[in-house]
Amino acid sequence: MALRDHEPIVLEDFGGLWARGDAESCPSDHFIVADNIQYLHSGLETRDALDKWQTVAVPLTRVKRIYNYVMQTGQSLLVLVDNGRLWHCIGPDVQHLILVIPDMDDFGFVAINGRAYITPFTSYYDTHGFKYQLGIKDEYVYVYKGDGVTARKAAGFPPTGTPLVAELSSEDGKTDTGMHVLAVVYETDTGFLTGLGPEAFAELEFDGVHKIHVSNVTIPDAEHALYAKKRHIVSTKWIPEYNGDQKGYQFFFVPNATLDNITDTEITFEFFDADLLSDASHLLDNMSEIPSGVNLNTYHSRMVVVGEFGITETLEGLPPGILDNRSIARVSAAGEPEAFSKVDGILITPLDGNPLTNVQEFRDVLYLFKRTRTYAYSDNNDEPVTWQEEVVDQGVGAPVHGIGTVLDSGGVNVDFLLIADWSGLMLFNGTYARPELSWKIEDFWLSLDRFEFQRIQLVNDSISKKIWMTLPIPFQPVVLHADYGDGLDAKNIHWSKWIFDVDITSACLIESKKLILGAFDPPTVTPLIVSPPVSDVGGIYYINPLKAILTGGSRHDSYYDRGPLEIPPQPPSSTGSIERKIPDPTIKTGLFGE
């Protein structure tokens, strides 16, 4: 109804933030400014408040990266803080320091069978001064079992020590006759089978009527004993003309020849060559240590690591001027996530100078990403080195944390992928859908520093149909928020900016839809709306939708209280709290006019 003969313009379907072109191009149902708001089905409201997550006496501070680590017993967080210290937080009140690598600026992670595989990485600069990420040189993939015990290097070294001894037992037995070579492999606490050892295998001429007695079976030294839990005897079949090359023959696991401890040194067994079914030869080619990369993931029960710099072993023989293995992806054996073959467990993407950044399985296809490239590989039931490459897109790729994880799964699939490409937030369903989901905020998106995209971490709450995204410097106090309840397309998605009094460095979801935010410091660059910064308030926070209800209506952000800024910085207290208003929740409409 008109008011004093003025016609009404009704806004009740709010389109969200518009940052594309100048303010005059903003449609009237969108906003030029949409700060610290969240969308409802029928409107919008002030965003939920930030709250402290940890309740331990000395909470973590200066957080660089958080991942949701799904253990077999429940959910937890892996939290990287300053100085390369990686913590495992089981709920708000338990934390264990599990790994310290001073050069670790960031890490990639995947959970397999409840274990956490961790790859430390850092940033390097090319000759033009552009930043890129690779695994740390001479660093490795680590495995952590979720038990609070320090993570160790994944895989493991073969037995070493005094020669293995094999002789005919005094007991009667049935075997084939002739020359056989025998060796030992360790089985680790994560099920990895090491290479064959010790240095000198045992050689024995079987007589066919006695069992085989093997002695001097290697007892793991202190380092090996950390992970070696069983020892298996492996053997060749009959070798008609043995030439002394002990690793030049095919080995098999001997049935019933396993020492289920690491103390016994002898074992007696018998077998026919026909009983040797399980091949162990490939163990000779496996890596004892896995070079670190920037990302880990799974594909067909294999673990894939991409973006390695390299270790001494893998950097040998590179052409002049080539310093790293940036275009190599390593793929483990199926069902053996730590078993990476040096020979045929690799995929080599086009050597275009761009490092691999990400890896993801989607609809049974393995996708490898560079910053602006996407490649696809399909398992052909043969070794990975034989997999055929298909170039999906030579203009769109993904940064190292730029594929959205779904809910608390730690995975990314909900029949689509959300990918933070340089050109926009892309919906990937086998091809990249256009226009980009960030079409409405394209100017803002393109203003982001492309060489800081490693700071973007995406989470997707597919239940509430919301997305959150951490941003590069200087937008780190801002978390980009999107609501796709009205449709996951460029037109129906609603954007807003959530602004905090602290640099948000990382985000993940736990307990289905609880948004965890990691914070490093007060804002390094003060954006337009942030309140005057408080002292060092880094730590682990979460968005608490119930805070207003539990506190009788209070809707403000709570930060850890570190007291006066001290040098060296002091850890925060879990009990002290700095209460700050949510920085000016604001909407500003598009321009109206007849």
Next chain:
Amino acid sequence: MPRGTALSEGSSGENISHFAAIRVRVSGYGNLKMQISSLDDVRSKTLVPLHMQVLNRIIPTRLVNFTEQRASFELKTTEMDEYFKINRIVIFTKETATSYPGS
């Protein structure tokens, strides 16, 4: 024509309008501060804030009385524990002239 009109109902127009009032279906706590601004924010006018209540049977109207070719409204809270929930915004306008006098 703004590029945005390809995606959504665009805002455009150069006629001189009188913005008479704004009506906001809002609930919350505290004061909802409002301001109307011209193109490029050259002119602006701060409106009397709306005092918000958690439950409210009234959809309040604020007089604006602002004449411009185009204008936008800013709504925000600025104090601790204030919050708002907005379901509808109605803006009352009337075209008063087609252009400023030519020179």
